Amino acid sequence: MPVSESFDIAVIGAGPAGAVAAALLLRQGFSVCVLEKQHFPRFVIGESLLPHCMEFLDEAGFLPALHAEPSFQHKNGAAFTWRDRYTHFDFTDKFSAGPGTTFQVRRDRFDHILIREAAKQGADVRFGCEVCAFDNTGEHARLNVLPEHGAAYALTARFVLDASGYGRVLPRLLDLDTPSALPVREAHFTHIDDHITAADFDRDKILISTHSTRRDVWLWLIPFADGRSSIGVVGLPERFIGQDSETALKNAVANVPMLQRILADAVWDNGVPFRRIGGYSANVKALHGKHFALLGNAAEFLDPVFSSGVTIAMHSAKLAADLLGKHLRGKAADWQREFAEPLMVGVETFRTYVNGWYDGRFQDVIYAPSRNADISRMIASVLAGYAWDTENPFVDKAERRLNALAQMVGRQDGD
Structure with missing residues (x-):
């Protein structure tokens, strides 16, 4: 009944x-x-x-x-790499309380x-x-x-x-x-046994990598405490035409010098399938x-x-x-x-920086050779999730601040 x-x-x-x-x-x-x-x-x-x-x-x-x-x-921060560049943001050194x-x-x-x-x-x-x-x-x-x-x-x-x-x-x-106003992208991902021993890799941070020549393609590497990592690549569908998820992901890793080096001993065949999601x-x-x-x-x-x-x-x-x-x-x-x-x-704050990532403005800021310490703390707050803290100028006037900062640091190379 x-x-x-x-x-x-x-x-x-x-x-x-x-x-x-x-x-x-x-x-x-x-x-x-x-x-x-x-x-x-x-x-x-x-x-x-x-x-x-x-x-x-x-x-x-x-x-x-x-x-x-x-x-x-x-986890205490986020690290970024593109070509031979590496930088990071420390979430314990941020503008916002919390x-x-x-x-x-x-x-x-x-x-x-x-x-x-x-x-x-x-x-x-x-x-x-x-x-x-x-x-x-x-x-x-x-x-x-x-x-x-x-x-x-x-x-x-x-x-x-x-x-x-x-x-x-x-x-x-x-x-x-x-x-959604955002373009339809897709992600290919899996879990690997990373076997990373490189001294310059920080397990306390997510590593976000930009493809060497296609700046609209990026990868995540998220290490866990048990020696396993989540790894994925994100881009427009046309970037992966004719590739299954395993091929797309491994090809992307091969185009990021730091990932290729630190994952040299990684075990990919560990029983975890390669997966894909699109139009998310x-x-x-x-x-x-x-x-x-x-x-x-x-x-x-x-x-x-x-x-x-x-x-x-x-x-x-x-x-x-x-x-x-x-x-x-x-x-x-x-x-x-x-x-x-x-x-x-907060959603609109994140949207500003997502759009800025894909059009290159925010990448230019992140990969700039040097950053003002106060500005770094404000950006670290956004990256740490404090996208509702309107005391932070990079929240309150996100678009204007990002545009001004991107113009100041100048355009980087890449398509």
Whole structure:
């Protein structure tokens, strides 16, 4: 017989945004049900966190469990290489207040830990449950849930948070999707046993590499604490014509001198498949509506270059949880002014630097022979995830500051 249940909040998706939102709402005394189509642990990328995330993980009560996981790598900055150049930003020496270190994580383990901790705190977490319909015309929202095993049932909630990531459940069901202004790019990636012994490689930092001749193509190398690294290449589809993911990735590594050198002893054939994702940038017509709000990648995803996805997801979860507490207690809650607009401050900041990366302006700044120390601290704050700190001129006037700085350092070589 179909089951009908009711909660204060239903969260669609058990990833970082869903887990953080659930924990923050539980701490306010609300009942929370998390519906997840997949089963955890499951493979996903987005493995290099930003320090701003630590504030949300701490508030949600997740940090002790994360510190206990031995494969998570301490992270204190970001390094960049192009041709014979190498530079880095130290996140502990930044403009904005807040944590300066974080983790580089195997996301299958990271996501599993977060949602497991949320369940310990009282969340009703249901894996293998697909949300196939949404009705927000009544006093409460109504979700039609299709479990892997058993009969479909209706679940009602006073409010729904969509944290479904790339699944984008409510944007699909409510026809909220709209094309992203960013070009369609694709990523090819895997995990390797890196065997890096080079003294000039810092495992405490993500390494972002620019292709020697094609500056719109870049690679990530994210080391973990167990000797394994995530590695991937990103570019327009035409850069990879006729190449499978393994070929595309290995060809790209061969065109980055530092990667070719430090990965000379890497083991690629370790049982981890090569994977590809494409067309991942997304946008929506609205971030909220009657009885619902969209979190993280379910709302908008820009690009993986500065690891902003998980940070935006957690920041949106915090904004939504705080406002939802007011909303459900009958207090005035302006979702546009108190959720959508504040969230977009950081999204637009990241968008400026993503666009600047691909058109070369931000790369020119990063690879300049020398940098002003104060400017470096301001840029480090953005790269550390503090893209909402409007006291930082590189947030408050991001486009203008980036343009001025790029003109000052001059154009570098490359197509």
